[in-house]
Amino acid sequence: GAGVSQSPSNKVTEKGKDVELRCDPISGHTALYWYRQSLGQGLEFLIYFQGNSAPDKSGLPSDRFSAERTGGSVSTLTIQRTQQEDSAVYLCASSLIPHEQYFGPGTRLTVT
Amino acid sequence: AQSVTQLDSHVSVSEGTPVLLRCNYSSSYSPSLFWYVQHPNKGLQLLLKYTSAATLVKGINGFEAEFKKSETSFHLTKPSAHMSDAAEYFCVVTLYGGATNKLIFGTGTLLAVQP
Numbered sequence: 334g335a336g337v338s339q340s341p342s343n344k345v346t347e348k349g350k351d352v353e354l355r356c357d358p359i360s361g362h363t364a365l366y367w368y369r370q371s372l373g374q375g376l377e378f379l380i381y382f383q384g385n386s387a388p389d390k391s392g393l394p395s396d397r398f399s400a401e402r403t404g405g406s407v408s409t410l411t412i413q414r415t416q417q418e419d420s421a422v423y424l425c426a427s428s429l430i431p432h433e434q435y436f437g438p439g440t441r442l443t444v445t
Numbered sequence: 446a447q448s449v450t451q452l453d454s455h456v457s458v459s460e461g462t463p464v465l466l467r468c469n470y471s472s473s474y475s476p477s478l479f480w481y482v483q484h485p486n487k488g489l490q491l492l493l494k495y496t497s498a499a500t501l502v503k504g505i506n507g508f509e510a511e512f513k514k515s516e517t518s519f520h521l522t523k524p525s526a527h528m529s530d531a532a533e534y535f536c537v538v539t540l541y542g543g544a545t546n547k548l549i550f551g552t553g554t555l556l557a558v559q560p
Contacts, residue, residue: 337488364546376535376550388544424489426548431541432477432496434548436489 335359337437339425345443346415354410354440358427365408366434367400371421379423382408415444447472449519449536451551459559464508464523466554468536471517478519479537479548480510489535495519506530531558 338357346352358365367379378392382402393399397416402408412419422441426434452467470476480492493504500512506529510521519536536551 366547368548375552378547378549381546383546389547391545392547426489428546431546432479432494432539433491435491436481438488 337425337427337435339423339437339440341440342438343441343443345445348417348444349414351411351413352415352442354412354423354442356408356410356425356427356437358406358408358425359429359435360406362427362429362435363405364428364431364434365402366426366428367408367410368424368426369421370424370439374421376424379410412442415442417444420444447476447538447540447549449478449538449549449551451536451554453554454552455555455557457557457559458526460528461525464521464526464530464556466521466534466536466556468519468521468551469517470519470536470538472538477539477541478510478512479539480504480508480519480521481535481537481550482532483535483553484532492521492534526556526558528558528560531556 340355365382370376380400381389384405385402397413400410422439424439426436428434448471450469478495481489482492483489493502495502495512503509508523533553533555537548
């Protein structure tokens with residue numbers, strides 16, 4: 334079956350611009366997660382959705398970062414006024430049961 | 446607090462020899478532990494998981510891990526390395542309960558397999 338998909342696969346943007354990253358979870362998975370993978374910070378949790386609500390958004394680095402999920406499916410991670418330190422691979426995962434998260438291929442964001 | 450420590454950032458083995466990737470965990474309760482693998486320019490793939498059932502867990506591609514509470518360890522092993530095993534491996538603990546459900550990753554171990 335189809336796995337988690339993310340778009341775009343690569344995004345290059347200028348400092349100060351806004352970007353939107355999209356995640357399509359595995360059909361039927363109620364939970365969705367965003368993580369970030371960068372050289373300096375490793376793999377870090379950003380936000381967790383259960384259905385359309387986000388009970389844990391403790392990993393969002395600043396108020397420039399926001400995310401939403403609609404219809405219990407697609408999620409968008411938005412970064413406003415991008416900075417060079419936002420450059421990273423943004424990973425989305427989904428799960429049906431709590432302890433088994435399936436990851437997408439990621440979006441590589443480069444801020445110039 | 447939940448955390449994992451991967452003791453080696455790089456491991457190099459010869460093809461056909463055993464693999465040992467070490468991981469120690471810290472947890473205030475009985476943890477759920479995982480190993481994920483990431484091949485170059487690929488996404489993360491779940492290799493195996495421990496969720497308080499059998500302490501010896503078998504995963505894909507011949508990998509297994511043993512949960513040892515007395516040593517707070519969850520080392521990943523494979524009897525015979527293959528060239529295709531070259532990748533980065535992450536030991537992971539889950540923080541689940543209340544309003545959260547998230548994975549906490551170790552810093553990763555890069556496995557090189559020499560011909």
